[in-house]
Amino acid sequence: MAYIRFKKVKSEQYLYLVKSIWDSKKKTSKQEIIKYLGKASLVVKEDIPVEFRNDAKILSVLASYNPQDIQKREDATKKSRQQLFKKLTDGNIEECIKIYREYVQIFNISDFFDKILRPVMSKIGSDWQTGKLAIATEHVASNVAQTLVKIIMEQVSGSGNKKKILLCVPVGEEHHIGCDVLETYLTIKGFKVFNMGTSIPGDAILEFIDMKKPDIVLISITINDNIAAGQRLAKKIREQSKIPILVGGYALQTGDVPKFEGHIIKDIRLDEIPKILRNSVLVT
Numbered sequence: 001m002a003y004i005r006f007k008k009v010k011s012e013q014y015l016y017l018v019k020s021i022w023d024s025k026k027k028t029s030k031q032e033i034i035k036y037l038g039k040a041s042l043v044v045k046e047d048i049p050v051e052f053r054n055d056a057k058i059l060s061v062l063a064s065y066n067p068q069d070i071q072k073r074e075d076a077t078k079k080s081r082q083q084l085f086k087k088l089t090d091g092n093i094e095e096c097i098k099i100y101r102e103y104v105q106i107f108n109i110s111d112f113f114d115k116i117l118r119p120v121m122s123k124i125g126s127d128w129q130t131g132k133l134a135i136a137t138e139h140v141a142s143n144v145a146q147t148l149v150k151i152i153m154e155q156v157s158g159s160g161n162k163k164k165i166l167l168c169v170p171v172g173e174e175h176h177i178g179c180d181v182l183e184t185y186l187t188i189k190g191f192k193v194f195n196m197g198t199s200i201p202g203d204a205i206l207e208f209i210d211m212k213k214p215d216i217v218l219i220s221i222t223i224n225d226n227i228a229a230g231q232r233l234a235k236k237i238r239e240q241s242k243i244p245i246l247v248g249g250y251a252l253q254t255g256d257v258p259k260f261e262g263h264i265i266k267d268i269r270l271d272e273i274p275k276i277l278r279n280s281v282l283v284t
């Protein structure tokens, strides 16, 4: 049976979806975390995995953490998503910035990326794939999204005193909005981020690692066909260095997990990444 558990850290409450498992040896039940849901005041129904989303008990516990606000926040999230989709496809950057500003006043920047921008980009991709959106409109929306992330990125700052992170993509990968979002978020969280961008040959990435000595490499792969190039890149990096390698991105979110010289991170919330980075250590 699944249920919600909370943990208090300083004055904030954090929610987890957990299940009980019977330990037949110890003849007792223990809890296993199904999903970390985030700060109690910000969790919405959609944070619950689909299979538990209509569980009345879970929903009522969720509502009890913020009874007045939960519906209002869910409506605001849905509205921001619809508005962003419209303004991106209209090519209206000023309105997109406005939607972003209004959203982060109530919520936060990682939720804007996780709950608004990513699902909207995903809808733009699937509408294009099914012919509901013209290719030209999809390109306009992608360019505006890129500009939006760039503008957000220019506004953020961080101490840069945590680990040094290198973000890169395999040759052939043209998608880089994911890396730009990661750069923005990790900079705010105090990491020093080197975002290599696209079209950088593997050898240049190796040279950069040798020169700047980052603490961790993140490889981002979006297109399934680029997984092999990503595997080659990870292998080359591993031959040269013991640096921790994390691999993620859209191409790795579904389907079988391919073999990599590195640790594959499947779909994950932005606010869970810093902890993984803090715990990443050199390969022995």
Ligand code: B12
Pocket: 113, 114, 117, 118, 121, 122, 123, 124, 125, 126, 129, 138, 139, 142, 146, 172, 173, 174, 175, 176, 177, 178, 179, 181, 182, 218, 219, 220, 221, 222, 223, 224, 225, 246, 247, 248, 249, 250, 251, 265, 268, 270, 273
């Ligand atoms: C924008 C876009 C483009 C833009 C790219 C603009 C740019 N500069 O980045 C353009 C128009 C250029 C483009 C081109 C193409 N695209 Co495109 N594109 C998209 C779209 C609509 C959005 C991608 C995006 O920006 N998402 C938002 C970001 C924030 O999310 P994200 O990338 O997933 O990143 C997050 C996480 O994954 C995670 N993450 C990412 N990397 C890593 C790494 C680590 C280590 C970790 C921990 C986490 C992590 O953190 C990020 C932030 O939250 C997607 C649709 C979709 N469902 O995503 C299609 C999509 C990715 N494209 C697709 C295709 C097919 C193409 C083209 C082949 C089309 C064509 N025929 O020309 C070309 C290929 C270009 C190439 N060689 O790479 C397909 C891919 C199918 C597949 N998996 O193979 C998709 C899914 C569309 C679809 N539904 O079919 N595209």
